[in-house]
Amino acid sequence: MKIDASNLLSRSRILLSLVFSVALAAAVSQSSAQSLDDVVLNVHKETTCGCCNGWVTHVNESGFDSVINHPENIAAVKEELGILPKWQSCHTAVSPEGFLFEGHVPARYITQFLSAPPSDALGLAAPGMPMGSPGMDFGDAFTPYDIILMMKDGSSKVFAKVETKAEQYQ
DSSP states (O other), X not given: OOOOHHHHHHHHHHHHHHHHHHHHHHHHHXXXXXXXXXXXXXXXOOTTOHHHHHHHHHHHHTTXXXXXEOOSOXXXXXXXXXXXXXXXXXXXXXXXXXXXXXXXXXXXXXXHHHHSOOTTEEEEEEOSOOTTSXXXXXXXXXXXXXXXXXXXXXXXXEEEEEOSTGGGGX
């Protein structure tokens, strides 16, 4: 049996290239997942806010880390960060990249946002204090709410609709 060395070499290069591509894709995918697990959220909240503490527990249990800050004037912090009054809630979290998460935004949406941040986005908001959102748990009480995509130009749109309590934790 005659072996064609040039054909064998060509096939080996193709196979090696394919193996390298698969390994690289897996490494990039794993690196992206690890980087989300290492995100530290800088949380600004009032010292007395129990629902904020509940939300911090939720995001920490979901793989984030949090550093808590108690500014003297939380409204001034929100204004400085560009969070319009219509988007505001009780606490503000800031990612290392400067993205903002206002109020009781479930960790799953923060993860989704950070994995592919839209161009010119400021961050996400759960305006007000939606009943049944993470940190606002009162038995089975739940009010459907929207997660708002805040844009740097002051515009916004719905990023996600939360219709049931269970959707927040999927």
